[in-house]
């Protein structure tokens with residue numbers, strides 16, 4: 001029986017690889033894609049999600065636009081990483097299909113309520129604005145989900161958009177605080193593990209070598225989005241963030257972590273958006289998240305290449 005999943009996402013090249021991998025995986029039933037403002041404004045994240053389902057030949061998967069700004073404060077975007085379109089790199093055609101009329105937050109609520117409790121996994125790849133609003137509007141949803149598997153936060157690797165905050169949590173710290181306090185079962189794929197998953201030249205070449213349009217597109221995406229990080233970190237490859245979420249759902253044995261308490265800083269000017277993970281258990285705060293600390297990078301890329309190779 002395939003696992004039912006819903007994406008909440010701000011595509012973004014790395015979001016794209018996460019979504020394409022899921023669309024290629026028979027173990028997963030992607031019920032829908034909810035878009036959020038993050039890497040680029042909502043209109044572009046939605047356009048990109050539509051282009052991705054078309055690239056994958058999966059027009060059966062609905063795209064529901066969600067929130068166009070964080071709960072509080074201005075939207076912070078990341079065109080410096082992802083380009084003006086948010087999906088720079090491949091030359092993907094304009095989507096033929098359009099987005100759904102139902103707001104993404106309402107799609108989340110209605111879909112979770114329409115399915116048996118504990119059967120839907122929410123895969124969050126961007127700022128948590130939609131998720132927080134869904135939990136606020138429908139408090140029963142948090143406990144009804146099987147779990148949330150999200151890319152966000154950092155402890156050992158500290159911040160990537162500020163010295164202390166990871167981008168997804170930084171864009172909407174209030175939303176992240178609501179989600180981590182919701183009681184939902186949460187698995188976090190933070191920079192601590194995504195920084196181990198580096199897209200080296202050889203790994204990008206493996207996508208090109210697939211010879212299908214999706215593999216060629218993924219190679220072009222990663223070749224574009226790596227630029228900023230290679231300059232910033234000086235590593236042999238840029239970290240690949242969001243596909244860690246899909247890989248964790250497909251093959252959790254690739255990863256290792258522990259249950260910890262996570263709180264989100266919202267008040268400090270200096271550390272706003274920081275995920276304060278009590279990794280060493282020095283407080284008695286409740287353990288509200290499974291924090292992934294490490295992963296098998298070779299196994300991760302083997303999985304991605306295998307699944308992308310199954311697409312058109």
Ligand code: RIB
Pocket residue numbers: 010012013014015038039125126127151160166167168241242
């Ligand atoms: O910090 C990495 C996260 O920010 C990823 O989800 C990437 O897509 C960007 O949204």
Ligand code: CA
Pocket residue numbers: 009010011012014015039125126242
């Ligand atoms: Ca993202």
